[in-house]
Amino acid sequence: MSDQPSREVRNLNALLDVAKALGAEMQLDNLLPVIISKTTEVIDAERSSLFIYDEETNEMWSKVAEGMDSKEIRFPVGVGIAGDVAKTLKTVNIPDAYKDNRFNPAFDKETNYRTKSILCMPMLNNEGALVGVVQVLNKKDGSTFDDKDESLLEALSVQAGVAIQRARLLEAFVEKQRIQESLKLAADIQMGMLPKDFPAFPDRDDFDLFASIIPAKEVGGDFYDFFLIDDDHLCFVIGDVSGKGVPAALFMAVTKTHVAASTIPGIEPSDILIRANDELCKENDQGMFCTIFYGILNTKTGEVRYSNGGHNPPYLVRADGSNEQLEGTDGIALGVMDGMDFGVNTLTLGKGEAIYLYTDGVNEAMDGSGNEYSYERLEEFLKKSKGQSTTDIVNGSLDDVKGFVKNAEQSDDITVLTVRYNG
Numbered sequence: 001m002s003d004q005p006s007r008e009v010r011n012l013n014a015l016l017d018v019a020k021a022l023g024a025e026m027q028l029d030n031l032l033p034v035i036i037s038k039t040t041e042v043i044d045a046e047r048s049s050l051f052i053y054d055e056e057t058n059e060m061w062s063k064v065a066e067g068m069d070s071k072e073i074r075f076p077v078g079v080g081i082a083g084d085v086a087k088t089l090k091t092v093n094i095p096d097a098y099k100d101n102r103f104n105p106a107f108d109k110e111t112n113y114r115t116k117s118i119l120c121m122p123m124l125n126n127e128g129a130l131v132g133v134v135q136v137l138n139k140k141d142g143s144t145f146d147d148k149d150e151s152l153l154e155a156l157s158v159q160a161g162v163a164i165q166r167a168r169l170l171e172a173f174v175e176k177q178r179i180q181e182s183l184k185l186a187a188d189i190q191m192g193m194l195p196k197d198f199p200a201f202p203d204r205d206d207f208d209l210f211a212s213i214i215p216a217k218e219v220g221g222d223f224y225d226f227f228l229i230d231d232d233h234l235c236f237v238i239g240d241v242s243g244k245g246v247p248a249a250l251f252m253a254v255t256k257t258h259v260a261a262s263t264i265p266g267i268e269p270s271d272i273l274i275r276a277n278d279e280l281c282k283e284n285d286q287g288m289f290c291t292i293f294y295g296i297l298n299t300k301t302g303e304v305r306y307s308n309g310g311h312n313p314p315y316l317v318r319a320d321g322s323n324e325q326l327e328g329t330d331g332i333a334l335g336v337m338d339g340m341d342f343g344v345n346t347l348t349l350g351k352g353e354a355i356y357l358y359t360d361g362v363n364e365a366m367d368g369s370g371n372e373y374s375y376e377r378l379e380e381f382l383k384k385s386k387g388q389s390t391t392d393i394v395n396g397s398l399d400d401v402k403g404f405v406k407n408a409e410q411s412d413d414i415t416v417l418t419v420r421y422n423g
Contacts, residue, residue, distance in 0.1 A: 032062075035134070035160045042156060043119070043149055045136040051082050052132040052164070060086055060133060080104050082133045085120045089130065091154075094118040095144040097137075119145040121153050123161035131161040190249050193256060194223060198391065206299045207234060210390040211417040212398060214361075214410070221248030221290070222359045222413035223256050229265050232300050236419050239292040240311065240359040242333075244413070251288045255280060255334060259294065269294045269307035270342040273331065277309070281338035289335040293357055295419075302349040302421045307342040309334050312360050315379070317393075317418075319352035321386035323379055326355070351423035354390065356382060358397075361414035365401045368408045373401055390418040 032050055040048040051060040051073075060083060061074045078087040081102045085092055097103045097115045108115055120135040134157055139145060191213075198210055211224045221241030229235050237259060241248045255276070262275035273294055280290075293314055295306035306326070310333035313325040331342030349355070358378075365373040381400045385393045394416045401414065 032164075035163070039134060039136060039153070039156060039160075043136050043145075043153055044140050045119075046138040046140055047113075048137070049082070049135045050132060050160075051086070051135070053077070053086060053130045081118060081120050082135055085122050085133050085135075086130060089122045089124070091121040091150060092118070093145050093150060094120075116142075117144045119149060119153060121150070121157050123157045123164070125161055125165045131164050134160065190220075190253065193253060195226060200226065201228070204299070206422050207297060207420060208390050208422060209234075209236065209417065209419040210394045211415070212394050213413065213415040214398065215413050216361070216410045217244050220244055220413035221252045222361065222415040223252045224357070224415055224417045225256055225260065226417070226419070227260070227263075229263060229296065232298060233265070234297040234299055234419070235263055235295070236297065236355075236357070236417060237292065237294050238311065238314075238357040238359065238415060238417050239290050239334075240361075240413070240415070241290045242288050247286065247288065251284075251286075251290065251335075254283070255290045255292070259292070268344050269296055269305055270329070270331070270344045273307050273309055273334065273342045274340070277334045277340060277342075278338045280335040284335045287335075289333040291333045295355065297349070297419060297421065299421075302351075302353075302423065303346060304349060304355065305344055305346050307331055307344055309342055312358060312363065314358070315356040315382055316347065316349075317354045317356050317382050317385060319350070319386070321383045323356070323382040325375075349421035351421065354393070354418055354420035356393065356397075357417040357419075359413060359415040361410075361412035362397070362401055362416065364412060365405050365414065366408055366411065367405050373404050377404065390420050393418045 036048045036050050039045070039050075049062060051062045054061055058077050059074050060077060061072055075083055077083050081092060081094070081100065084102055094100050094103070095117050097118050098105065103115070103118070105115075107113070116138050118135060118137055120133060122133055123131045125131050134153065136145070136153065194213065195211075200209060201207075209226060211226070213222055213224065215222070221243060222239070224238045226234065226236040239252070239255060241252045241255065258276040258279045259272065262272045262279075264272075273292065290309075291311040292309040293306065293311040294309070295304050297304050306329070308326075308329045309331040313328060315323045315325055317323045326347065327345055329343035329345050332340055363373055363375050363378055377400070378397070381397060385396070388396065397416050398414065
């Protein structure tokens, strides 16, 4: 009887030591060996093992087991003693391991170890969900594990389960921060690929343009581009890649590069898109595609030759604000199929007339009730653009869309580009 109080005091002190040790370690890889060593010490066992539950694969895994190499071990829930405990969430106390048909003696053979008794217990989080399984082998004094050992291991398992959950949450938070930082860097790189210094051609008064893009996520698939092919020809492009996020952004970068590289003085817009499309189809294992509008403005005459690869039809906006959609050219999106033709159409801009280009994030923008901004609202806005600069048209258009959707979450990238011929 005199040994009972001393054992309880010892166990209480041991649990306090465990709590301090677990509280001092926040990283999971460093935490698991602490749990193992403290478990072995507190229970007076020869060895301990700790198996973590992988919810995605419904497996148990461990890189920490005393007496074993530090290689990862994986097995399905329900297999072996630890797997069965994970499945049933019930503690097992086995006085003779070799008499239990769930026991696998292979580990003993590999390590020249003799497992006698096993105490195996589930570790749960605060919500009662499985975190892992802790297993201790062989009392050092040769006896079997008793009720006191079970109670002590249960108290230790509660602390360990909470500590593991805390470490996992911390790792998830750090990983989320890392991903967000990577996405921000990717967004900065993506935006850096788009021309954004306006006025873009301060020494030219024969034309004017402005563009803006608002990604729905940190990175997206919309893009625009413009550049002088020569002194008398301005190229302007808008595109919308299927999907969102990093894959769309990568395909956008490749598309923009191929289109620019395919642009050669004297070549028709359709031929440029044919070249770019054939190149994209060669390296498009993911089956992505990009709708695109490609135009070339003759800055002396106002003539615009253009090809449309499945993109929303831009608007011709006259000086009085009246507007109409440009006729299509029967082209399909880039990346769908090689060897396709895109056709060419021509129009001539009068002095003060503009072309308003946009992605479907404009007309398909939705308010909180699921109503779309629509082509009709866009056309009404353009009617009111009489006398406005290209900057005002673009920014006003975006503000009009924002005013319509109000607080509804943006579901798609929004891009607008306006080019005006001044004569």
